Amino acid sequence: MKNKLAKTLALLGAGALVVGCATGSRMSSADLDKRTSEVVKSSFRDQGIVKVATALADDDTLTACDAADVTGKPLSAEATKAIEEANFKTIKWPANGKFLGDWKEGEKIAQSGRGMTYTDDAGTVNGGNCYNCHQIDKAEISFGTIGPSLYNFGKIRGVKDPSSPEAKAMVEYTWGKIWNSKAYNACSNMPRAGHKGILNEDQVRHIVALLLDPKSPVNQ
Ligand code: HEC
Structure with missing residues (x-):
């Protein structure tokens, strides 16, 4: 049979x-x-909180990057610039002007891959899933390598005091990169955590602290 x-x-x-x-x-x-x-x-079918329409939703950025992938023709310099500018405009800067949270909370968020899957419920707090692609704290030996190592991220860039005026550009870049990675690299493989509603402002603050706070294990 x-x-x-x-x-x-x-x-x-x-x-x-x-x-x-x-x-x-x-x-x-x-x-x-x-x-x-x-x-x-x-x-595909809807299952649990995951809806096909949302999961497969395209936007101009993804359409352009997918087309470049499929045809093997890289995006022109103008198209790349236009995509990055459009994504940059979506970055929501911290409403209270504070970019830095608590690195300990940041580590928990970076570790967590929970949220937005069909085995999660609507109340699940989303994680950043950062270790899936990056080395971050040396203490965590299980990490993916799709993205570069972020160990010593702030230290390598000379951030001694993230609240000082000298560190402003780096702090803003770190926030912006996490909020919308494609603002700096049109077809980045990194999820647009803030833009796509994966992480909220408070969570991004904690992640920025994880990467830039000199007391964070990332910068030891
Ligand atoms: C699916 C894989 C993936 C995930 C998940 C991911 N990233 Fe990335 N990330 C990348 C890749 C690939 C790059 C390098 C290309 C680029 O810059 O867009 C990158 C680049 C970065 C950079 C820039 C590095 C530099 O030297 O300027 C930072 C900062 C960063 N990621 C932080 C994070 C944080 C924090 C998280 C979790 C909230 C995260 N990433 C989640 C793939 C990922």
Whole structure:
């Protein structure tokens, strides 16, 4: 029974492939994009708090970067600049003018990958998932390497007192990078934590402290 089902499925698959190729040759690029998007959308379903419409939502930045990936043609300098400027405009600077929180809280947020998955409920506090891509505190030996190491992030950049005027540019960059990574690197693989509502202002403050506070283990 199982075997028969497998065979039928395999046949159906082969059939779909032939039809796909036959129609593909006559399809315009726009039609093909539309069809691809329909197939992708119909391959997922809403589950728990995760909704297909939100999970697959595109914006101009992602569309341009995806197109560059697919065609292998890098974005022009003008397009790159336009994307970065548009993303920069979305950065919400701290309403109370305070960029720095508590690095201990920041470490907890950087460690947490919780929130926004189908096994989380709506009340789950989101984490920053930073260790998934970065080395941060030397004490944590389990980390991903998609992003550069952030160990000694503030120290290497000469931040001795993050509340001093000399440190202003670095503090603002750190805040902005976490809020919207694509403001500084158009097609960055780093999630836009503030812009996408993953982290709130208070959480970004704690993360900035984790990276820049001289007392944080990151800068030891
Ligand atoms: C999916 C992987 C990924 C995640 C998750 C991620 N990052 Fe990144 N991050 C990157 C990549 C890749 C780069 C390098 C490219 C770039 O600058 O956009 C980067 C760059 C950075 C930079 C700039 C480094 C420099 O030398 O200027 C900072 C700061 C940073 N990340 C902080 C964080 C923090 C804090 C978090 C958690 C809130 C985080 N990242 C989460 C992938 C990630």
